[in-house]
Amino acid sequence: MSTDLNDTHRPWLDPKQEPFIKIRGVTKRFGDFTAVDNVDLDIYKSELFCLLGGSGCGKSTLLRMLAGFETPTAGNIFIDGEAVANIPAYARPVNMMFQSYALFPHMTVEKNIAYGLKRDGLPKKEITRRVAEMIELVELGDFRQRKPNQLSGGQRQRVALARALVKQPKVLLLDEPLAALDKRLREHTQYELMNIQDQLGVTFIVVTHDQEEAMTLSTRIAVMDQGRFIQTGTPTEIYESPDSRFVANFIGSANIFQGHVITSTADHVVVRSAQDDTLQFTVRHSAELAQNTKVWVAVRPEKIRMLKDAPTTPGPNQLAGSVHDIGYLGRLSNYKIKLDNGKMIDVTHPNQTRPTSGRHLVDWDERVYLHWDSASAIVLTH
Amino acid sequence: MKPSTVPASTPSLRQSSGRYLQTKWKGLIIAVPYLWLVLFFLIPFFIVIKISLAESIIASPPFSSLLNWTEDGALQLSLLFDNYAYLWEDELYYKTYLNSIKVAFICTLICLFIGYPMAYGIVRATPTQRNILLILVILPFWTSFLLRVYAWMGILADQGTLNNLLIWFGLIDEPIRMLYTPFAVYLGIIYSYLPFMILPLYANIEKLDMNLLEAAAALGAKPLITFLTVTLPMTLPGIIAGSLLVFIPATGEYVIPDLLGGGNSFMIGKLLYSEFNNNHDWPVAAAVAVALLILLVLPMMLYQNVQARQVGVKT
Numbered sequence: 205m206s207t208d209l210n211d212t213h214r215p216w217l218d219p220k221q222e223p224f225i226k227i228r229g230v231t232k233r234f235g236d237f238t239a240v241d242n243v244d245l246d247i248y249k250s251e252l253f254c255l256l257g258g259s260g261c262g263k264s265t266l267l268r269m270l271a272g273f274e275t276p277t278a279g280n281i282f283i284d285g286e287a288v289a290n291i292p293a294y295a296r297p298v299n300m301m302f303q304s305y306a307l308f309p310h311m312t313v314e315k316n317i318a319y320g321l322k323r324d325g326l327p328k329k330e331i332t333r334r335v336a337e338m339i340e341l342v343e344l345g346d347f348r349q350r351k352p353n354q355l356s357g358g359q360r361q362r363v364a365l366a367r368a369l370v371k372q373p374k375v376l377l378l379d380e381p382l383a384a385l386d387k388r389l390r391e392h393t394q395y396e397l398m399n400i401q402d403q404l405g406v407t408f409i410v411v412t413h414d415q416e417e418a419m420t421l422s423t424r425i426a427v428m429d430q431g432r433f434i435q436t437g438t439p440t441e442i443y444e445s446p447d448s449r450f451v452a453n454f455i456g457s458a459n460i461f462q463g464h465v466i467t468s469t470a471d472h473v474v475v476r477s478a479q480d481d482t483l484q485f486t487v488r489h490s491a492e493l494a495q496n497t498k499v500w501v502a503v504r505p506e507k508i509r510m511l512k513d514a515p516t517t518p519g520p521n522q523l524a525g526s527v528h529d530i531g532y533l534g535r536l537s538n539y540k541i542k543l544d545n546g547k548m549i550d551v552t553h554p555n556q557t558r559p560t561s562g563r564h565l566v567d568w569d570e571r572v573y574l575h576w577d578s579a580s581a582i583v584l585t586h
Numbered sequence: 587m588k589p590s591t592v593p594a595s596t597p598s599l600r601q602s603s604g605r606y607l608q609t610k611w612k613g614l615i616i617a618v619p620y621l622w623l624v625l626f627f628l629i630p631f632f633i634v635i636k637i638s639l640a641e642s643i644i645a646s647p648p649f650s651s652l653l654n655w656t657e658d659g660a661l662q663l664s665l666l667f668d669n670y671a672y673l674w675e676d677e678l679y680y681k682t683y684l685n686s687i688k689v690a691f692i693c694t695l696i697c698l699f700i701g702y703p704m705a706y707g708i709v710r711a712t713p714t715q716r717n718i719l720l721i722l723v724i725l726p727f728w729t730s731f732l733l734r735v736y737a738w739m740g741i742l743a744d745q746g747t748l749n750n751l752l753i754w755f756g757l758i759d760e761p762i763r764m765l766y767t768p769f770a771v772y773l774g775i776i777y778s779y780l781p782f783m784i785l786p787l788y789a790n791i792e793k794l795d796m797n798l799l800e801a802a803a804a805l806g807a808k809p810l811i812t813f814l815t816v817t818l819p820m821t822l823p824g825i826i827a828g829s830l831l832v833f834i835p836a837t838g839e840y841v842i843p844d845l846l847g848g849g850n851s852f853m854i855g856k857l858l859y860s861e862f863n864n865n866h867d868w869p870v871a872a873a874v875a876v877a878l879l880i881l882l883v884l885p886m887m888l889y890q891n892v893q894a895r896q897v898g899v900k901t
């Protein structure tokens with residue numbers, strides 16, 4: 205018996221695990237517009253799964269198909285092994301938290317939360333008990349008799365969460381749950397959401413367009429664009445090993461150099477820049493690529509080291525340029541470095557020492573030398 | 587609630603002088619409708635009250651004056667409540683009142699049952715369909731009300747369109763009597779006042795956030811339960827507004843019962859007309875009118891009350 209700790213936390217790696225939600229070839233068209241395009245996805249029990257993508261890429265539509273508010277044009281959805289195509293929204297074991305919260309304006313906080321339990325015909329005592337529990341969990345004790353329009357944005361968000369969770373659904377769908385909150389409250393609520401999810405063990409599927417939010421919250425992320433999944437993986441996989449320029453640019457930022465493969469061995473590839481013949485990159489890469497393949501080398505700004513002195517021995521992954529712009533953010537600074545060949549490079553450095561007499565590590569127009577480890581860059585083929 | 591974006595700075599001199607002008611204009615603007623109401627509603631109403639407290643005499647005008655000089659030169663005010671007592675004592679009057687209310691109530695209910703699904707359907711239609719449907723609802727207003735009631739006479743008559751059609755289809759052998767029956771009155775009132783039910787309902791249902799219905803479904807509410815627990819309470823202001831817009835004018839309706847009901851229908855509007863024109867008893871007619879008004883003001887106040895409470899709920 206395998207009791208590997210990692211595998212209980214990463215059920216998607218274990219082929220014996222049965223996914224809790226299976227999406228198979230699901231397509232949704234509105235007229236001739238395809239909002240969701242032939243999507244396949246497995247989501248496991250107790251995951252906190254994020255659908256991440258720009259506005260209009262079909263995230264909400266996919267979520268609404270899971271909830272039963274939209275019918276797929278093609279494909280099948282299985283929840284807990286059951287095909288849900290013919291199950292109406294009110295009978296599905298899922299619940300949804302709406303972007304607008306959709307609280308019932310004519311009911312108090314308590315009545316809003318109790319609504320779903322009443323529909324199940326539970327005894328009054330049981331309803332009262334569970335509502336009270338839920339109100340405590342989301343810390344709304346002082347507001348139980350208020351109407352939604354007498355609450356702040358953060359309080360409404362918590363009522364919506366409580367209302368959706370009180371029925372203990374197997375799956376909770378959250379459509380941009382934090383988008384309406386201000387930055388500070390959003391960050392705080394992110395952790396709250398994770399704690400609650402952890403406590404209750406409910407499977408969460410969260411839609412968001414905020415990549416930081418997705419990175420913080422999720423066990424896994426699916427990056428969406430124009431109705432398709434571009435890449436699915438853990439936050440680390442998505443960030444450190446994006447498999448396309450789109451993902452590399454969409455999640456964080458990346459410096460991308462176009463080039464051709466010169467040599468490719470089992471453990472590294474050498475790429476010559478298409479823009480500058482003298483420039484060569486060595487990248488540790490597991491897959492072998494044919495010579496002359498057109499590739500892109502991507503490096504994250506925080507993985508580039510910046511020095512004021514020229515390197516003593518020339519080698520791969522070395523660049524030189526001058527400081528074009530400095531963005532001081534306090535804990536770190538973003539530098540725009542203009543390379544000798546004219547290309548702009550983003551470099552991020554933490555401000556580890558306190559600048560004395562108001563001067564930064566480097567100054568405008570100062571000459572700097574850039575360098576990164578061959579394991580820090582990645583090669584992209586599309 | 588959206589965060590307030592009003593800066594908390596003290597108002598500048600210019601701003602406050604602007605505000606002063608604003609309040610001055612506001613007062614003037616509000617004065618206009620008040621003046622209108624006083625001139626054309628309150629004063630005539632007091633005249634009607636005055637007439638209702640007078641005695642019927644054969645003269646011109648056919649009622650006594652309330653203020654008289656007695657022989658010893660004192661001013662005498664004689665108020666006669668006989669007319670109101672008469673309304674109470676004579677069975678005809680209160681029966682007619684009750685009948686009017688009954689007819690208006692049933693018509694309102696039927697209008698609601700027809701109008702609600704129609705308004706709901708219009709809201710749910712595609713934008714182009716919606717505009718066409720709304721125009722169809724409003725279209726009858728482009729022809730005269732009287733003309734439309736006359737048209738119904740032509741349709742409902744013994745030799746009218748409907749009977750001819752039914753005979754032609756072989757459904758009946760002899761014409762059914764429809765004109766000059768209560769049925770014709772109900773039909774006429776429902777037909778005429780249906781738009782007044784649909785339009786406020788449409789305005790109200792249109793504002794209903796469809797996400798609320800989905801939220802209810804997600805929480806396990808079947809469509810009927812969603813309707814009863816969310817849609818209905820949320821659209822109650824529209825239901826009340828539409829119902830009053832039908833009920834109040836329908837109670838006092840005169841043309842429809844007169845033309846479609848003939849001599850067989852006793853509604854208060856008709857009674858009023860006959861007191862005035864046939865009996866020339868202006869004081870009794872005025873008393874009938876005042877009593878009707880009081881009868882109708884009550885539900886109106888009820889509505890105001892409910893609306894005020896609704897405002898508290900809906901921001």
Ligand SMILES: Nc1ncnc2c1ncn2[C@@H]1O[C@H](COP(=O)(O)OP(=O)(O)O)[C@@H](O)[C@H]1O
Pocket residue numbers: 234239257258259260261262263264265266
């Ligand atoms: N009911 C609908 N009718 C027509 N088009 C729709 C409908 N719902 C969504 N769309 C379109 O589908 C696309 C995806 O929408 P949505 O899933 O809401 O995107 P998002 O990723 O921003 O949540 C959008 O271009 C939107 O205009």
Ligand SMILES: [Mg+2]
Pocket residue numbers: 263264379
């Ligand atoms: Mg959306």
